[in-house]
Amino acid sequence: MVEAAKSQFSASETIGALLARNASSYGSNIAIREKERGIWKETTWAEYAEEVLACAAGLEKIGVKPGKAVLILGDNRARLYGGMLAISLLGAYAMPAYPGATIEELQHFLSEVEIVAAIAEDQEQVDKLLELRSASASGIAHVIYDETRGLGSYEDDGLMSWDHLIKVGLDYLNLDPHRRDELLNRAKPEDPAIFLHSSGTTGKPKGVVLSQKNVLAAARNGHAAGVYGEDEDILAYLPMAWVGDYAITVAAALMFRFTVNVPERQETVVRDMREIAPTFYLAAPRSWDQMLTTIQVGMENSTPLKKWFYHFFMDRAIAAETRKLNGHSGGALEPLGRFLGEALIFGPIKDQFGMSRLRSAFTGGEAIGEDTFVFYRALGIKLRQFYGQTENSAITAMQAPNEVRLHTVGKPAPGVEVKIDASGEILLRSESVFDGYFNKPEASAEALVSGWLHTGDAGYLEDNGQLVVLGRVSEVMHTAGGERYVPNYIENRLKFSPYIKDAAVVGAGRNELTAMICVDFEAVGHWAEVNGVPYVSYSDLSQRDEVAALIRPAFERVNKAVTEPLHLKRFVCLPKEFDPDDGEITRTRKLRRKVVEERYADVIAALYDGSAEVHVSAQVAYETGEMGKVERNLPIREV
The missing domain is CATH 3.40.50.12780 (ANL, N-terminal domain)
Structure with a gap:
């Protein structure tokens, strides 16, 4: 080929x-x-x-x-x-x-x-x-x-x-x-x-x-x-x-x-x-999450019979796809069951969202949650992950249809060479790699060494050639006890929860890790309406005890996946979302960690000094260009 x-x-x-x-x-x-x-x-x-x-x-x-x-x-x-x-x-x-x-x-x-x-x-x-x-x-x-x-x-x-x-x-x-x-x-x-x-x-x-x-x-x-x-x-x-x-x-x-x-x-x-x-569709994990939330909301509002059919077929398909992703066989829907599921559930959902003709579906930009990934594959959409960056014209590595694992981004594309240097950084070489940053010779010299692009990402190659991306090399941090961790790796796994939109993990030079959370207003708002939890605004909803209980399982899942010294101990829900207009994230929703840690320094201090709550005055930029503030007392939650 x-x-x-x-x-x-x-x-x-x-x-x-x-x-x-x-x-x-x-x-x-x-x-x-x-x-x-x-x-x-x-x-x-x-x-x-x-x-x-x-x-x-x-x-x-x-x-x-x-x-x-x-x-x-x-x-x-x-x-x-x-x-x-x-x-x-x-x-x-x-x-x-x-x-x-x-x-x-x-x-x-x-x-x-x-x-x-x-x-x-x-x-x-x-x-x-x-x-x-x-x-x-x-x-x-x-x-x-x-x-x-x-x-x-x-x-x-x-x-x-x-x-x-x-x-x-x-x-x-x-x-x-x-x-x-x-x-x-x-x-x-x-x-x-x-x-x-x-x-x-x-x-x-x-x-x-x-x-x-x-x-x-x-x-x-x-x-x-x-x-x-x-x-x-x-x-x-x-x-x-x-x-x-x-x-x-x-x-x-x-x-x-x-x-x-x-x-x-x-x-x-x-x-x-x-x-x-379309026959081809590429979307960030957030877009796939939002579509899944819309599907789930629609099913919650449908008739009991439709919900029964939905769960009968989807639950079995999800269980089968989960076993397959974990390397196990068996348990898949029988051909007749798949045929009926396609006619009654899978096909209509795909048609409703324009996915009936998809031959290739990809997600990239950051890690995608297991529940989301498994759902679409169970639906019959062969969703795959890919990895790339601007400096390499976007296309570096991608999963093959029959080699899909949740923790990898696939093998390097033909025409792209990948190696890992002694520090664990991913290096690339290809005709698709740029010639250097515009009018920035020093930055270019750091990024391009002997024909290899230093991506700034930490990762490793598995024995089968699959690439695993851990996070930014510059964000590799250590606790006071010397335990090495990548905040972005933990943050992405917190965001696997449909109720968490953004997260900032804190703990460099400290004895334990904590987190600041921005809940997903749409998903949590719908959950609150279904469960009779009253609220009047984002800042009000984010501080409800019921919402803290809703997102706590996400912390528990992360703590099971990391070593004990890296367990998240406490968290706080912020009264506003991270916003590119406020300088807290980029236009591609990547965290500006230094800005966030400076802006919420009082919150971070309260996460470690034993405080039960902290008063915060958060900056907000309105569409008119005017600046405002959101003031709120935030409870400090224990995981």
Whole structure:
């Protein structure tokens, strides 16, 4: 399979060459469809290539060139994806940002590279860009917007609609009959494909420029590993600033001719996914958890007969899948039982959530809970785990369908070499590895040594070649007694509980471990309603004794899985969730440990000084930009 992939695609391929191939050889196939006002609008590869070329020509006309950047700001939109491809044709930097990025975060991007233009989704993002432009010495000269609603009266300099940009581009293309081919063949494999950023858990995010060679090599590696095939139907709903979205929705989709389906809005993703029924689906553990919670809530509200059938088939399927994951055989549903279960329970659930055609389903970004993982596999969805990072174009290791274990992330993909150094750090080598952090030679020298990428993750390889990831090397800590532990490893296992959204484990240099918990408002709120537990707000619900009893089993399960010196002794439920706008977590929901420990220093002190409760005044950033506080007395709970 690897050799077939190598023979089909050359290492000298570029985004422009693949776009030309798809337009000429598969021009009538659907490249992208987008839902607008309830209707799916389809664009063929021939039409898509023409629009990308017109966009590239228009951007070049307004001053986009190599060494300059174009900011992409908004939720998933077909035109924003086309804009990223167009920028790649010019050899410039396409720089997507999270839709919720603040002015301060965007100003950091402006300090890295000259951003000459921006492509925005709608009025909200245009307003943000205009504010950014007025607050910065080096302004963004041109702002192109997709959705016109609310922008008709705007007269700011450099503001133009997508349609106007395309008209400018088409006029420029039609001046020279050779310009289309020249644009498609201009960029080289070493030229940039995308300008992303690291998570920024320990400081400002670092710029990560992935070349066209990097992202296309990763796409080939993923195909060779059997992650996806050709002509997949996928849903484009992941944040455009996350490497996982680019790797699948842009690079792999271009190379293997996926049909990319863009939902109408983030709020309609579940409904739109049911209509599309994708063949490939990648989601973070949190998304799989939320879907499971929705299924369970729905079953709780159904008739007694439906609940009986649900538990009759699901309980047996879950038990069989659990035995299989633990290396035991036997106990699976008989063929007739599976057939009836599929007809009555499994099939309707998968159809309701748009999973009836799934051939490949993956989860990544962090560890997934056993209950969630087992549930989907019992349902008949062969959910698998994968491991990757921005610096390696997202695709590193993944589980094969018949080699699934909860504690591993699978074997390295073909084209990716993995080894573990003396300190236990995971090292990678592949064509998909970047060339270094943007304008940060010292950080680059630390990350890339003798051709090997130092991932910063601790882990090990099992005898069968399966990779186990423990957590960040920088987060390996020791108790006062010298016991070694990785907080993130324990935190992820606490989050296996559907009632715990986030956790921060504390204990470095101390005699025992404790934790600060953010409960999941949706899951706990539903549980409270079903069980008659009254509450008026998140801060009120999180401090209820009944809720403490609800999440205590999660601590007990963790304590059974770790050695006695690493047992969690006490915990406190915080009165608000960790929020990226408050700086406590990143946009990808990774904990900013230093910020959290500084902000909740009084809470941490109370966890160790014998206090029965602690008063906390927590900072909250509202959507208006105003700052507020949540004040509450928090009981200190014993595990």
